[in-house]
Amino acid sequence: MYQLTHLFTPIKVGRFTLKNRLIMTSTAPSGDYATASGKPSQWLFNYLEERAKGGVALICTSVSFYPRDPESEHYPAAYLEEHIADLQKLAEVVHRYDTLLVGQMITIGQWRRNIAEPEHKWGASEMVFHKGLSPRQVMSEKDIQIFISQQVKSATILQKAGFDAVEILAGIGNPISHFLSKASNNRTDKYGGSIENRCRFLVEDIQAIKKACGDDFPVLVRFSPVDYIPGGNDLSDAREIIPVLEKAGASWLNCQVGWHETSIPLITKDVSEGYWSFITAELKKVATVPLISAYRYTDPLIMEKTLAEGKADIIGGARYLIADPEFVSKAREGRIEDIRRCICCCRCLDDVVGRSIGLEYCSVNPRLGPEIAIPLEPAPKPKKVMIAGSGPAGLSAALTAAKRGHDVTLYERSPRIGGCLTMSAVFSPLYQQLTDYYQNQLRKTPNIKLLLNTTITSELVKKEKPDAVIIAVGGLPIELNVPGADGDNVVRSHDFFELLSGTIPKKSGFINRAMFTAGAIFLKFFYSPGLLNKMMAFPWPFGSRVAIVGGGLPGCDLALELTKHNRKLAIFEEKRKIGFDVGPSDRFHTLNKLKKAGVQMEAPVKVLAITDKGVKVGRADRTEFTCEADTVAVTMGFEKNMKLADELQDIVPVLFVVGDCADPKRMPEATKQGYRAAQLI
Ligand SMILES: Cc1cc2nc3c(=O)[nH]c(=O)nc-3n(C[C@H](O)[C@H](O)[C@H](O)COP(=O)(O)O)c2cc1C
Ligand code: SF4
Structure with a gap:
């Protein structure tokens, strides 16, 4: 049993007490979680309820404090008296579980696409710190007072609706943080210059809200102590800012890191x-007020350690609860291995902040978006379900079907579960952690039988006579059809999948055949992603100069890993850009790292042939060149694979095809499709 005593010690914040030290920092799930006019939908009620029920002490939820452009993100509206009734219902749902609810009055700042809201464009100056952003609209003193009066009105509405506090967002480059930062605030009026002046906007805001809502109504502040933009605030500024905010009446300081314009991960x-x-x-x-450390916490033991070492008073975060709404109750009960930890893929953030769509997809939690509106009910009658493939789609399907009471057999052709996770784990231990989670859940679920080294065939299905079959066997590798693609110097990502499945890939060349055979035998019995990662330093199968054909996520991941092992690298991609399918949060850093490591990146280009010298490449301007390479790695992704589905379609009453074999996409889609299929049986 783990001792998480610090995490579960209550703490007083202003007039309220948190029952534990874990809070959910604001998420604006946007999309259909609210209508364009700001009416919260059932999705939002259920989203908040699941997390409150999961035991978190306090939830911050973003609200709009001014009328929004209907084209912009949808947040629950909190600026008119008529909004109180819906907000009250939100508060009631959360309070039912002894969880506190805070409304964060949100403006993101210039980061959003151009929408007709001055609030988004406002700043202390015109300065922006990311190319592609248009200049900020400089706030006049009148604009500052408009902003404050809007927040005051919103705070009174939230208070009337029964919210426990309001949080002022003053970080990540939004209008207030644009004033706080010495990089962006070049004003010469009373709102610029000294720390006191740069804090004035925020101080006036806090004080005005306190005046309107009463001195004991907690006003919380979320800000970025360190901006991580050139010339921005650092810890020494933050040390001076904190006493000013405390004196103004801030009841806690929720510490963000950087701005949206920050260029470090x-x-x-x-x-x-x-x-x-x-x-x-x-x-x-x-x-002297409680400090919240947020960002990049997924492990309850690290959270506990942070508190035990006195590094923070409260732990905040969003994704640990997006990934597993029951994180807190599982931690409290010491069921740490049951926690479905976030793998930091950033899909949630990319969709909501980067692409301005709603929070519907997560790599590990399928119950977001439409799924959250539908309770996962036990099946009226347990059915016999066969599932082919134990990648993310098959695992999600198996656990969901079993949870509904079905009798599930999960067939995996390889000696271990995970599918594509077994490969991803070589690059990041977070994937192994997820596979371990699934392994534990399978072990603990009595109505799932796992059969490894077993392939579903039509004969087996005829013999077993299941009520339903879910096919989740993964896609087929896209082959490179050019002269020389079957050469001794070519390795395909699929060769490694085969290896990890304990199968010997068909290869030419004596050394390749011998090494792949030895590898397959070894991996049949022993699999350690950490060891495999270390083995990438060996001169086989990757020589010292590697040309990667396929610049999507797998190609970029492989290149990043090989840069650590001193290879000279080139990436060639037919699509418009390298990393075309890497999410916005990761893409910038990935390309930056590849550039810094001197990786040659060419897109869009066409690979014309592979020779024993390397790769012959054609550019759009019809010029051709040869990139010398010892090894050519083909990582062109997958296409759909309906072979088994075609064989089974007439012999099973209910058949689902999910994940990459139906439609190759990313893990969040696979996880959701598996869940959906199991929900329908
Ligand atoms: C989908 C999504 C929406 C978010 N919306 C907000 C928001 O409205 N206000 C805010 O202050 N932070 C927002 N954040 C940031 C989170 O509160 C949190 O600080 C961030 O995700 C880092 O913490 P984590 O690593 O625990 O996720 C959002 C994050 C996500 C993933
Ligand atoms: S989408 Fe990815 S980053 Fe977001 S919560 Fe899920 S696993 Fe974590």
Whole structure:
């Protein structure tokens, strides 16, 4: 049993007490979680309810404090008296579970696409820190007062609706943080210059809300102590800002990291667990109100350690609860291995912030978007379900079908579960952690029988006579059809899938055949992604110069890994850009790292042939060149694979095809499709 005593010690914040030290920082799920006019939908009620029920002490939810452009993101509206009734219902749902509810009055800042809302464009100056953003609209003193009066009105509405507090967003480059930062605030009026002046906008806002809502109504502040933009605020500024905000009446300081315009990774896989706690650890030396350390926490043991070492008072985060709404109750009960931890793929953030669509997809949690509106009911009659393939789609289908009471047999042709996870785990331990989670859940679910090294065939299906079959066997590799593609110097990502499945890929060349045979035998009995990662340093199968054909996510991941092992690399992609399918949160950093490592990246180009010298490539301007390489790695992704579906369609009463074999996409789609199929049986 794990001792998480610090995490589960209550703490007082202003007039309220948190029952534990875990909060959900604001998420604006947008999309259909609210209508264009700001009416919260059933999705939002259920989203908040699932998380409150899961035991978190407090949830922040974003609300709009001014009328929004219907074309922009949908947030619950909180600026007119008529909004109180719906907001009240939200508060009631959350309070039912002894969880507190805070409304964060949100403006993101210039980051959003151009929409007709001055609030988004406002700033202390015109300055922006990311190419492609148009200049900010400089706020006049009148604009500042309009902003404050809108927030005051919204705070009173939230208070009347029974919200426990309001949070002012003053970080990530939004209008207020544009004033706080010494990089963006070049004003010469009373809102610019000294720390006191740069804080004035925020201080006036806090004080005006306190005046309207009463001195004991908690006003919380979320800000970025360190901006991570050139010339921006650092810890020394933050040390001076904190006493000013405390004096103004802030009841807690919820510490974000950086701005949306920051060019270093903040919450991707590259950032280690709890890394940013050094910020609150430093600021605790001056703060007297509770400090929240947020960003990049998924492990309850690291959360506990952060508190135990006195580096923060409260742990905040969003994705740990997007991934598993029951995170807190599982941690409290010591069921740590049952926690479905976020793998930091950033899909949720990319959809909501990067692509301005709703929160519908997560790599590990299928119950978002339309799924959240439908309770997962036990099946009226348990059915016999056969599932082919234990990648993300098959695993999601198996656990969901079993949860509904069906009698599930999961067939996996390889010696271990995971499908594409077994390969991804070589590049990141977060995928192995997810596979371990699935392994544990399968072990603990009595109505799932796992059969490894077993392939579903039509004969087996005829013999077993299931009520339903779910096919989740993965896609077929897209082959490179050019002269030389079957050469000794060519390895395909699929060769490694075969290897990890304990199958010997068909290869030419004596060394290749011998090594792949030895590898397949070894991997049949022993699999360690960490060891496989280390083995990438060996001169086989990747020589010292590697040309990668296929610049999507798998190609970029492979290149990034090989740069650590001193290979000279080139990537060739037919589509318009390298990393075309890498989410916005990761793409910038991935390309940056590849560039810094001197990787030659060419897109769009066509690979014309592979020779023993390397790769012959054609550019759009019809010029051709040869890239010298010892190894050519083909990572062109997958296409659909309906072979088994075609064989089974007339012999089973109910058949679903899910994941990459139906429509090759990313893990969130596969996880959701598996869930949906199991929900329909
Ligand atoms: C889908 C999504 C929506 C978010 N919306 C907001 C928001 O409205 N306001 C805010 O302050 N932070 C927002 N965030 C940031 C989170 O509150 C959190 O600070 C961030 O995700 C880093 O913490 P994590 O690593 O625990 O996810 C959002 C994050 C996600 C993933
Ligand atoms: S989508 Fe990815 S980053 Fe977001 S919660 Fe799910 S696993 Fe984590």
